[in-house]
Amino acid sequence: VQLQASGGGLVQAGGSLRLSCAxxxxxxxxxxxxxxxxxPGTERxxxxxxxxxxxxxxxxxxxxxxxxxxxxxxxxxxxxxMNSLNPEDTAAYYCAASDRSDAIxxxxxxxxxxxxxxxxxxxxxx
Numbered sequence: 416v417q418l419q420a421s422g423g424g425l426v427q428a429g430g431s432l433r434l435s436c437a438x439x440x441x442x443x444x445x446x447x448x449x450x451x452x453x454x455p456g457t458e459r460x461x462x463x464x465x466x467x468x469x470x471x472x473x474x475x476x477x478x479x480x481x482x483x484x485x486x487x488x489x490x491x492x493x494x495x496x497m498n499s500l501n502p503e504d505t506a507a508y509y510c511a512a513s514d515r516s517d518a519i520x521x522x523x524x525x526x527x528x529x530x531x532x533x534x535x536x537x538x539x540x541x
Contacts, residue, residue: 416440416530420510423535426500430539434495436510436532445512445530447522448493450484452506452537459509464522465493473523500539507534 422434436448449464463484465472472484483496493510511528513521521527 416445416512418510418512418530418532420508420532420535422495423508423537425538425540428501428539428541430500431496431498432500432537434497434508434510434535434537436493436495438491438493438512444486444488444491445514446517447513447527448486449511449513449522449528450493450495450508451511451525452504452508453534454506459525460506461523461525462508463495466517468517471519473520475523497537500537502539502541505537505539507536509534 416438417440419437426432444467446467447464450462451459452462453459461475462478463474465484465486481499486493510532512530513528
């Protein structure tokens with residue numbers, strides 16, 4: 416599976432961005448797709464994940480109510496709608512995919528994923 420993340424950019428505080436993660440290389444979508452973010456010098460941080468079969472999503476506490484993850488299985492694409500952005504959201508955002516499990520709670524650790532996209536940079540100015 417190849418993952419292509421896109422949609423990052425520069426936005427002012429309070430603004431919005433929508434990230435996309437397109438999967439290719441096979442016809443079926445992965446069981447779980449997640450979004451992580453990373454600031455240089457820190458560990459990759461879980462943001463959100465979504466389950467293919469029913470769209471069940473989970474979020475990190477710091478994004479609840481601001482970010483929404485969704486999927487379009489027909490397009491093999493997962494989206495991350497980010498609203499009310501603040502400078503602390505500045506990071507490289509990575510999407511990841513896993514076929515190992517879609518159990519509730521699975522996919523909040525980076526080690527859960529086998530496939531990673533290249534990252535897209537989000538910069539929020541104050």
